[in-house]
Amino acid sequence: MRTHTASHAELHRLLKLTHRVGNDPLLTQASTGNSSVKLDGVLWIKASGRWMADALSNDILVPLDLPAVKECIQSGVDPSERYPGASLETAMHATLPQRVVLHVHCVDTISWAVRNDAPAHLRNLLEGLSWQWIPYTASGLPLSRTIEQSLSVSPGKNVFILGNHGLVIGAEDIEAVENLLAEVRARLAIAPRASPPADYAALRETVQGSLWDLPGDDEVHGLATDPISQTILAAGLFHPCQAILSPSRTADAFRAIPYREFSGHWQSQHRNQPFVLVSECGVLMRRSITPAEVAMVSGLVQVVQRLSASAPVHYLTDAEIGGISVQAGWRYKESTSQRGDGR
Ligand SMILES: [Zn+2]
Known part of the structure; x- marks a missing residue:
C-alpha cells in the first residue's frame, strides 16, 4: 500500500514535470496539453482551461475516482461533461493503462502528424520504440475510443502519435515519461525554415x-x-x-x-x-x-x-x-x- 507521503511526493513530481513542459512553447501552447497520474484508484488530471505552465503556482490537478470515470466512459458519457472541471482529454488519460500520462502539442510531432505520409516516415524515425499511429479523431470520448481499440489490437504501446493533433506518452513513473518525451522529440526534431523579414x-x-x-x-x-x-x-x-x-x-x-x-x-x-x-x-x-x-x-x-x-x-x-x-x-x-x- 502506497503511503500518503509517497503519493504526495509523486504528485509534486508530476506538477514539476507539468511546469517544465508548460514553459516550453514548442511543447504546449496556452491551456493545451495535459498530464495525469493514477494513484490508489484516483486519477489526478489537469483541470480544464488551466495552463500547464502554472502547475507550481496553481491548483491545476483535479482528483477523480478512476473506477467511476471508467464506468462513465463505458456508459458512453464523456467524463469531461460529467466532471466539468476536468480536462477535455480525461477519457483518454483514464483509458491508457500507464500510471503517468502526458499529452503535448509538440510542434515537431505535429509537423509530422499533419502529413498524409506520416505513418511511413514515423516507422523509420521511431524505430525501436513502442509507438502507435492514431488517425485524427475528435478530442474527448471519440479519441479515447480510438486509442482503446488500437490497444486491443496491439497492446503495450506507450507512445501515441495523434494524427493532426499531437503526442501522448505513458509510463509507469514520471522520470520514464520525461525520458521518453526527450527521445521522441530528438527523433522527430525538424529545423524550422527561416522566414523573410517583416516590413x-x-x-x-x-x-x-x-x-x-x-x-x-x-x-x-x-x-x-x-x-x-x-x-x-x-x-x-x-x-x-x-x-x-x-x-x-x-x-x-x-x-x-x-x-x-x-x-x-x-x-x-x-x-x-x-x-x-x-x-x-x-x-x-x-x-x-x-x-x-x-x-x-x-x-x-x-x-x-x-x-x-x-x-x-x-x-x-x-x-x-x-x-x-x-x-x-x-x-x-x-x-x-x-x-x-x-x-
Ligand atoms: Zn491536444
Missing part, C-alpha cells in the same frame, strides 16, 4: 490609431511573409487549434491579404478575427486578442515553418472541423495564465 515600417504605419498592434513574437510574421507557409495555410486547416482561432472555421483567416488591397475598410472587414496576415509584410494582432490566442498563433508558425513545400498535408475535412467542440474551443481561447504575464 515593420509598413505594419507600424497601418496600425497607427487602430485597434490593432504588432505581435510581441517576431517569428509570427512568418505566417504572412513566408511564401511556402502561405501556400500551406491557404489550402485548409490541419490542426484543431486553427479552427478555434478562425471565427469562420475556414482557412480564410490564414490567407494573407495583399498589402495594396489593404484599404481603409480592412479594420471593419476583419473585425471578427484575432489577427490579420498581410502578404509580404507580416502579421497584425487585435489589441483585444487573448493571451491564449497569442500562444496558439506562436505555436502555429512553429509548425508551418517546419513543413516543407513538398509535404503532403492532410487537411481536416468539413465534418472533422464540425466535430471540434465549440465549447472546448472557448475553454482554450478564453483561458488565461494565472501568472498574468500573457504567456
